[in-house]
Amino acid sequence: xxxxxxxxxxxxxxxxxxxxxxxxxxxxxxxxxxxxxxxxxxxxxxxxxxxxxxxxxxxxxxxxxxxxxxxxxxxxxxxxxxxxxxxxxxxxxxxxxx
Numbered sequence: 001x002x003x004x005x006x007x008x009x010x011x012x013x014x015x016x017x018x019x020x021x022x023x024x025x026x027x028x029x030x031x032x033x034x035x036x037x038x039x040x041x042x043x044x045x046x047x048x049x050x051x052x053x054x055x056x057x058x059x060x061x062x063x064x065x066x067x068x069x070x071x072x073x074x075x076x077x078x079x080x081x082x083x084x085x086x087x088x089x090x091x092x093x094x095x096x097x098x
Contacts, residue, residue, distance in 0.1 A: 001023065001026050001074060002023060003056075004073065004074035004075050005019040005022055005023055005074060006019065007075075008074070036063065036066055039059060039062050039063060039066065040059070042058075042062040042065070042066075043055050043056075043058040043059040043061070043062040044058070046058040046061050046062055046065075050081065050082055050085065052081070057073075057075065057078050060073070061082065061086060061089065064086075064088065064089070065086070069088070070088045070089070070090055071086075071088065071089045071090065072090050072091075072092050072095065073089060073090070073091060073092060074091075074092045075091075076091045076093060079091040
C-alpha cells in the first residue's frame, strides 16, 4: 500500500499529507504479515502470465489466491488488468462502508 499511495503522490493525484493519512488509516487495520512456501515462484509465474512489468503485485495476487480471499488494491490499473482472470481482485475505490 505504501508504494501505491506514494505513486499517487508522485503523479500529483494526492498530496503527501493525504497519502500519509491514508497509510495511517490502513495501518490501523488488523493486518497479519505472512510468507507462504512457494509464494515467490507462483508470483513470478503470475507476473509472466499476466504480462506484468514487475512481480511485486503478483505476490499479493498469489497470497490472496492461496488463502482464497479478496484482494483489495489501490492500483486501479492492476485491478483492471487482472479483472477477467481474477474477479476477486477489487479496487479500493469501490469500497463502501457498511
